[in-house]
Amino acid sequence: MAKVLEKAPFKFNPNGIPPELKEAKQWVVWSLFESDKNKPTKNPCYVTKNGTVKQARWAEPENQYSFDQALEIYESNPSVHGLGFVLTKEDPYVFIDIDNVGLNDPRSAYASIDSWSEFSQSGKGLHIMVKGKIDGAFISQSSGIEIYSHGRFIAMTGTITADLCMEITERQNIIEELLITYSDDEQPSSLKEERKAFSLPEVVNEGSRDDTMYRYCCKLFSDGLTYQEVVSRVIRINNERFVPPLDEEVVKAKVEGASKFMEKVDRQLRAEIFSALEESSYRDLAYKYVFLRSTNRFMNIETKTEMSIQAFNQSMPNIPDEGIDAKGKPKLEMVLPSEFIKRQEDYKVLDGVFWRPTPFGKEIDPEFLYMQELGTSYINTWRGFALTPIRGNVKPWLRQLRRLIPEAKDRKVFIQRMAIDVQMPHEKVNWQILLHGGYGVGKDSIIKPFQRIFGSAFKSLDGSRIGSGFDDELIGSKVLLINEVDNAGRKPEENSWIKRNAASEGASMIMLNKKMAGKVLQANVSSLYLLSNEPDCLKFTTDERRFYVIAGSHKPMTPKETDDYYGKWFDKGGANALFDFLMRVNITISPAMVPERTEAFYNMIEDTQSEWEIILSDYLSMGKGHFAYELVCPIHVSEHELVGIRYKPSIQTIKKWMMKRGFHQYKEQPQAKIDGKIEKKSRTWLANKALCPDYHTLSGIDLYHKIDEIESKGFIDL
Numbered sequence: 001m002a003k004v005l006e007k008a009p010f011k012f013n014p015n016g017i018p019p020e021l022k023e024a025k026q027w028v029v030w031s032l033f034e035s036d037k038n039k040p041t042k043n044p045c046y047v048t049k050n051g052t053v054k055q056a057r058w059a060e061p062e063n064q065y066s067f068d069q070a071l072e073i074y075e076s077n078p079s080v081h082g083l084g085f086v087l088t089k090e091d092p093y094v095f096i097d098i099d100n101v102g103l104n105d106p107r108s109a110y111a112s113i114d115s116w117s118e119f120s121q122s123g124k125g126l127h128i129m130v131k132g133k134i135d136g137a138f139i140s141q142s143s144g145i146e147i148y149s150h151g152r153f154i155a156m157t158g159t160i161t162a163d164l165c166m167e168i169t170e171r172q173n174i175i176e177e178l179l180i181t182y183s184d185d186e187q188p189s190s191l192k193e194e195r196k197a198f199s200l201p202e203v204v205n206e207g208s209r210d211d212t213m214y215r216y217c218c219k220l221f222s223d224g225l226t227y228q229e230v231v232s233r234v235i236r237i238n239n240e241r242f243v244p245p246l247d248e249e250v251v252k253a254k255v256e257g258a259s260k261f262m263e264k265v266d267r268q269l270r271a272e273i274f275s276a277l278e279e280s281s282y283r284d285l286a287y288k289y290v291f292l293r294s295t296n297r298f299m300n301i302e303t304k305t306e307m308s309i310q311a312f313n314q315s316m317p318n319i320p321d322e323g324i325d326a327k328g329k330p331k332l333e334m335v336l337p338s339e340f341i342k343r344q345e346d347y348k349v350l351d352g353v354f355w356r357p358t359p360f361g362k363e364i365d366p367e368f369l370y371m372q373e374l375g376t377s378y379i380n381t382w383r384g385f386a387l388t389p390i391r392g393n394v395k396p397w398l399r400q401l402r403r404l405i406p407e408a409k410d411r412k413v414f415i416q417r418m419a420i421d422v423q424m425p426h427e428k429v430n431w432q433i434l435l436h437g438g439y440g441v442g443k444d445s446i447i448k449p450f451q452r453i454f455g456s457a458f459k460s461l462d463g464s465r466i467g468s469g470f471d472d473e474l475i476g477s478k479v480l481l482i483n484e485v486d487n488a489g490r491k492p493e494e495n496s497w498i499k500r501n502a503a504s505e506g507a508s509m510i511m512l513n514k515k516m517a518g519k520v521l522q523a524n525v526s527s528l529y530l531l532s533n534e535p536d537c538l539k540f541t542t543d544e545r546r547f548y549v550i551a552g553s554h555k556p557m558t559p560k561e562t563d564d565y566y567g568k569w570f571d572k573g574g575a576n577a578l579f580d581f582l583m584r585v586n587i588t589i590s591p592a593m594v595p596e597r598t599e600a601f602y603n604m605i606e607d608t609q610s611e612w613e614i615i616l617s618d619y620l621s622m623g624k625g626h627f628a629y630e631l632v633c634p635i636h637v638s639e640h641e642l643v644g645i646r647y648k649p650s651i652q653t654i655k656k657w658m659m660k661r662g663f664h665q666y667k668e669q670p671q672a673k674i675d676g677k678i679e680k681k682s683r684t685w686l687a688n689k690a691l692c693p694d695y696h697t698l699s700g701i702d703l704y705h706k707i708d709e710i711e712s713k714g715f716i717d718l
Contacts, residue, residue, distance in 0.1 A: 004053045004079050005032045005040055010121045012082050014071055016158030018116045018129070018166050026086040027070035028058045028153055031079055042155055044084060048302075049388050050361045053079040055284060058086055058153040059316060082121075084153040093168065094175055095154050096128040099144035107145070110178075111161045115169040119159045126161070127154065130171035134179075143182040147175065204242045210254070213238070213246060217258030231255050285319075285337070286344035290379055294352040298338070301364055304381045309338050354378040354509065356523035357425030357457065357478050360385055360583065368426065373509065378521065385579070386455025392577030396569035397449065403553055404442050405435075410550045413595050417548070419585035421527050422453065425478055430503045431545065431594035432528040434485070436535050436604075437552025443531045445557070445566060447481055450529075452575035454479050474501070475512050475520050478527060485532040495538065502528055502546040535600070536607035544601075545593070551600035 031053050032040040044058040056063040064086060065073070074080045087095055101108045101124060110128055111117045117128040138147035148154075160166070198219040204212045213234065220230045234255060238245045246254075289298045289312070297306040307315065318334040321343065341347055350370070358368040363384040371378045405411045417433055437443055451458045457478040473480065482498065510524045530538070535551065557566075589595050 003034045004045070005034065005081075010082070010157060012074060012156070013158030014067075016118060016160040017067070017156065018168055020168060021085060021129075022067040024085075024091065025064060025066045026088065026091070027065050027067050028056070028063055028084045028086060029065070029070050029073050029080045029082070030084050030153075030155055031081045044153060045080065047073060047077050047080065049384060051077070051388075053077065057316065058084070082155055082157070084155045086153045087148055087150045089150045091150075092131040094130050094132045094134055094147060094149045095152070096126075096130065096175075096178065097146045097148075097154075098126040098128070100124050101126055107143070110174065113171055113174055114165055114167075115171055116165050116167060117161045118157050119161060121155065121157055123159075127156070129168050130174060131168055132170060132172040132175045134175055138179055138183075140182045145178060145182050147178060200237065200241065202241060206244065209242050209246055210250075213242070213251065213254045214258055217255050218262055221258060221262040227255070227259060230259070285341045286346040286348070289341060290348040290350050291341075292350055292352065292379070298341075299353075299379060301369065301379065304383050313337050350377045350379050352376065352378050352521070353381045354521040354523070355381050355476055357382050357525060358384070359423065359425065360389065382457075385453055386457075387453050387576050387579055389580035389583050390573065390576040391580050392573060393569070394574075394577050394581045396566050397446070397574065397578055397581075400442055400446055400557075400566050403555070403557070404437065404446055405550055405552055407550075407598075410598065413548055413589065414550065415582070415585060416587055416589050417527075418450070419582045419587055420589075420591050421450075421479060422579065422582040423585075423587065424591065426523065426525060427591050428508075428523075428525045429527055429591040431548055432502045432530065433550065434530040434532070434538060434547045435550045435552050436485075436532040436537055436600070438554030438556065439533055440556035441553045442557045442562075442566075443552060444481075444483070445562070445570075447529055447531075448570065449575040449578045450479055450481075453579050474526055475522065478525060480526055480528050482528060482530045485530045485537040486534055498528065498530070498538070499540075499546060501526060536604060538604065539608040540605065542602075542605060547601070548594050548596075549598050549601040549604055551598075551603070 028044040029046070030042055031045045033043050033055060034040060043055045044063060045053050046056040046063055047053055058064070067083075070083050074083055087093060096110065097120075098107050098110065099120075101111075108126070111126050113128070113130070115128060115130045117126055119125065120127060132149075134147055134149045137149075137151070138145070140146070198215050200216050200219075201212070216237070217230060217234060220233060225233065231252065234251055235248065238248075238251050288302065289300055291298055292306070295306060297308055298312045299306045313336045316337050319337055319340040321333060321335050321340055335343075348370075354371055356368065356371075358365065358380070362368050363382065368382075369380050371380065401411055401414070405414060414433060414435075417429070420427070420429055435443055451460070457476060458481070459473055459477045459479070460481040460483060461473050462483050480501075485498070508524060509521060512520045512522060530547075532538075538547070540547070
């Protein structure tokens, strides 16, 4: 793609623009871009989120601005070189461009016709704006005068002439005077159409025969007839309609003259159209759009929006291109945009879409934009971050972080974890933040800037929206904030969902089930931030590797801290400043492995264990016994393999032995209803009083010890 030149060619003067033009929303911005020609090309442009200047189509409404908007873009971006005004069929303006006005040049008089005029960028040309009408465009190369009423954008300077007139007045007489005075045969665009539209009279009388014959020959050549076909046709017509007929030698001379002229017109037209094509953004059409087989639609690779073929063709005018006529000769033709883009070398047809976040500024980088998997091609629909990083003050956020997380090492891990998401959004992090603290301490507010940074890729969820049979909450989500995590009130499938999505399942891409919309392909990169008011919010064992648990503050934020300090910082671009801060953090921890287990982690395990689990865990930690504690807590039998050190009997064999010796499963009283459901306590193995009087008074841990003692002496026959 063409590179924009860094140096602006001149200084635009906004004070030299007429007030009525400033009121029209027909302004574009433009820059000079490198070209294969001897001089740079002047193209309309737009500025991306990361400040890059790219070529744009001036005819597209999204690239047209009010005067103030265009001026702001120009003044805030050194790579934008000027403002331009778009001429349309709906407005009354006619633009007159006079090149290279020299000393004592009679054309300079047109600068004083009581209508606004300005000097061109070179200072040698004149721009004059009047009100009137003109069919098509007038181009006189011999006089250096061009006149347009629509279909162009005009690069304005605001450097008004000495006449200092700031009004645009009706001057149809001046337009007609220029057309008559400076008309020549260097008007291919309009003249060829005029020749094609020529209608031969039934009778051509003396006085108009020469001109009519010449124009008729031009029309026949425009219609695609060969030289010999034109000669045969005009000799016959000469004898039928011309009174008196022209000499045959004169007729052949007219054919020869028209042939040379139309060849010149064709060359001129070809050069004119392809010059315009070269300088426009049409040449980049194949870089801007791809075609999707799955939906039979075009997609804009920058905005990630889809358009039907019909809408694509209606979004821009037909495009000039070189084709082949019926006789196999090259010709210029106007084709539909959908046809034009298919002819381009870089045109891409893809099978479908996927979603994967990319590093900042890499939204259309081919490395992240396209994917090929199992012979199927995809385009990435990630639209980029919602904000631009801007260097600024992050002290309010760091102050709030210190209040919320007392331990310095925990704050460092928290910052590093957020930095990984910002700098490497395309990576899956296999450990997540679990932060618990008191009510109103600011847990949500510390994460709030992430919502601004990631935009629609940030979702805030509660238990009612997870654990269902659909994955809507994961689709298009990089950051998931799980609020009010509470082990006591959660359903098993909800806790299972949290743990399952906390770590990678091994696949870089996953197929998600979207409600009412089928399957969606996206990268397996979602990050979870779990917040809770309770220190026992999630139940897990010492083998857990998916959570970094942080014990937060229990001191609520004051209204002054919430609104006057942190709130004002956030409202004044705090998220942009935090984005920049996180982009510059030196990441020293691994996305694949949790940094360490905190004291809060072990406290949470202890807080969520039942009395039985604590007793048995302490007993087993002493290294005693030959059976796992599941023997006396068979609720776990279905989840774990029960294995002895000396023997490896099946679970059923152990159960049969225990029942044969008088043991039975004792079911304790159920707990109270929780969320309308009865939660039963764990079952334990106890001795039947009648069958084994020696055992029935033993506690669970004593029973465990007794079984181990009997087995170790070899008295248990398994």
